[in-house]
Structure formats: structure tokens, C-alpha cells
Amino acid sequence: MYRATARRPGGFAQLVDPDLPGGHLDADTITCGHCNAVVAVADRIAGGIPAGGGCYQCGAAICGPCTDLGVCSPFEAWLDATEGTPLKGRWAVSFAEWNAKRLGRSP
Amino acid sequence: MAVYAVLLARTASTTASLGNIIAGASPRRNFWQEFVLGSEATAADNPFLYTLTRCTATGTGSAVTPVAIDPGDTVASNAAANQNMTIEPAVGNIIFRLPLNQRATFRWVAQPGSELVGPATQNNGIIISTPTATAVAISSTVLFRE
Numbered sequence: 001m002y003r004a005t006a007r008r009p010g011g012f013a014q015l016v017d018p019d020l021p022g023g024h025l026d027a028d029t030i031t032c033g034h035c036n037a038v039v040a041v042a043d044r045i046a047g048g049i050p051a052g053g054g055c056y057q058c059g060a061a062i063c064g065p066c067t068d069l070g071v072c073s074p075f076e077a078w079l080d081a082t083e084g085t086p087l088k089g090r091w092a093v094s095f096a097e098w099n100a101k102r103l104g105r106s107p
Numbered sequence: 108m109a110v111y112a113v114l115l116a117r118t119a120s121t122t123a124s125l126g127n128i129i130a131g132a133s134p135r136r137n138f139w140q141e142f143v144l145g146s147e148a149t150a151a152d153n154p155f156l157y158t159l160t161r162c163t164a165t166g167t168g169s170a171v172t173p174v175a176i177d178p179g180d181t182v183a184s185n186a187a188a189n190q191n192m193t194i195e196p197a198v199g200n201i202i203f204r205l206p207l208n209q210r211a212t213f214r215w216v217a218q219p220g221s222e223l224v225g226p227a228t229q230n231n232g233i234i235i236s237t238p239t240a241t242a243v244a245i246s247s248t249v250l251f252r253e
Contacts (some may be wrong), residue, residue: 010221017211018150031221037202038215038223075224079136082226 010061013040033060033096036075057103058096074100108252109180110140111173115247117191119146119155119240125247126171126190127162129232130225135185138222139233141250144205145212148243152208156239159203159223165189165230166196176250186225186232186253198234209243222252 009028016024027040030051039051053067054060058074066073074096115126128137144157168189175184202223207213217223225232235247 009218011215011217014214014216015207015211016214017208019208019210029215031217031223035200035202036223079224079226082231083134083228 008061009041011038013038030061030063032063032066032075033058034062034066034069034073034075037063037065039063058099060096072099072103077101109182109184110176110250110252111184111186112176113171113173113188113249113251115171115188115190115235115249117245118242119237119245120242121238121240122195124166124168124192124195124234124236125157125245126168126188126192127166127196127232127234128173128186128188128225128249128251129162129165129196129230130227131185131187132229133185134227134229134231135253136227137184137186137225137232137251137253139217139225139249139251140219140222141214141216141248142235143212143214143248144207144235144245145247146209146243146245148209148245150210151241151243152210153241153243154239155207155209155237155241155245157203157205157207157213158201158236158238160201160234160236161199161231162196162234163199163231164196166192166234167194168192173251184253186251192234196230196234202233206239209241225251 010031057072
């Protein structure tokens with residue numbers, strides 16, 4: 001059984017295929033903190049390419065394309081914008097929202 | 108928070124989607140914590156590409172009622188689900204792509220806090236499509252929390 005693991009995974013994926021050695025393949029996944037995409041982590045021992053990166057601003061694990069963008073656009077802020085939830089007047093906001101507001105960026 | 112199961116099925120099509128789950132009239136966020144993708148057709152070597160894409164409309168399909176996993180949860184889900192789409196909804200970003208052989212079955216389970224999230228906006232949600240497919244039976248089970 002093949003298994004690629006992450007120290008703090010966002011989930012795991014299981015592929016059942018009769019052509020695979022052992023019949024199945026397991027891998028941990030991360031869920032991108034910016035775009036919500038699910039990415040399987042690579043088996044680094046086997047020379048795989050890392051799945052993405054980490055955001056220094058919101059602290060989330062993020063996918064490769066979001067890493068390449070190089071900006072912090074938290075998924076939580078996107079959700080709030082989509083839902084039309086006003087930030088003003090709320091007693092508490094998530095760190096992601098707070099960070100987006102501090103930077104003056106639209107999610 | 109209740110967990111609901113949605114079972115989606117159709118004959119695969121490259122132009123018509125398998126199904127979607129969208130927020131209903133009293134929208135709440137729905138958190139996809141597990142899904143299974145695969146084909147129950149007679150085993151054959153056919154390539155499939157499954158995608159999960161954000162959608163901003165209902166589209167047209169056969170309605171599916173989300174079923175609470177715990178029979179004690181008697182409140183109906185606020186989300187609406189459709190399968191066997193005939194008219195595609197407006198779509199946004201692809202958040203998951205999975206090339207898969209017809210012989211294979213795929214399952215994904217989220218850690219709490221890392222789920223796929225559908226926004227609490229009416230008719231917004233996630234749609235499962237097969238841009239690459241052969242016309243055989245495919246199905247999916249989605250467990251989501253709201």
C-alpha cells in the first residue's frame with residue numbers, strides 16, 4: 001500500500017483500482033486556505049513535488065496555483081463577500097477576515 | 108449540525124453534469140466532508156475526468172432529497188440537490204479535478220475544518236461534472252454537514 005502523508009493533513013484520499021499494487025492507494029490531502037481546492041500531498045520520499053505552500057499572512061496551507069499568486073486572499077473572506085455578510089457591526093471576525101480587511105484587499 | 112447524504116447517479120456525459128448541491132431558500136453553508144466517485148458499470152478501461160466546480164444557479168435536473176445520516180435529525184436540509192442534469196447552471200472556479208479510470212473508485216474524507224464549503228447564498232453550491240467520460244453509469248455519494 002502506498003501512502004503519502006502530511007504532518008497536519010486536511011483530509012485523505014483513497015483510490016481503489018485493481019491495477020494498483022495492493023489494489024489501492026492512499027494519500028493525505030490539504031484543502032487550500034485561499035481557494036478551497038483539494039490537493040493530494042506528494043510522496044517526497046519518492047521525489048514527488050510538494051502540493052503547494054503556506055501563507056505567511058493567514059497561516060493556512062495553500063495549493064500550488066495560490067502559492068504562485070503570492071497574495072493572501074483567505075477563503076473565509078471570499079465566503080463572506082459571496083454571502084454579502086457585512087464586516088462592519090460584527091463583534092468578532094475570523095483572523096482571515098481581519099487580515100483581508102487590514103490589507104484592504106477584496107477576497 | 109446534522110450530516111446529510113446525497114446519492115447522485117446518471118449515465119455519464121461530457122456535456123451534462125452528474126449533479127449538484129446548492130444552498131436553498133434559507134441558505135446555510137454546507138460543508139462537504141466526504142464524497143465517493145466511481146462507476147458501477149461493467150468493468151472496462153475508459154478514461155474519466157471528474158471535476159467539482161462552484162456554481163451560482165440551480166440548473167435543471169432531477170431533484171434529490173438529502174437524507175440525514177442520523178435518523179434522530181428530523182430537520183430537513185436547507186440544501187437542494189439535483190442529479191442527471193439536463194440544463195447546466197452557471198459555473199465558477201474548478202476546485203477539484205480527478206482523472207480516473209472507469210475501473211477505479213475514489214473516496215475523499217476531510218479533516219474537520221478542511222471541508223469543501225458551499226456558501227450560504229441561495230442557489231450557490233458545488234456541481235460534479237465529467238468533462239471526459241464514456242456513456243456508462245456513474246454515481247457519487249456526498250456527505251455534507253450544515
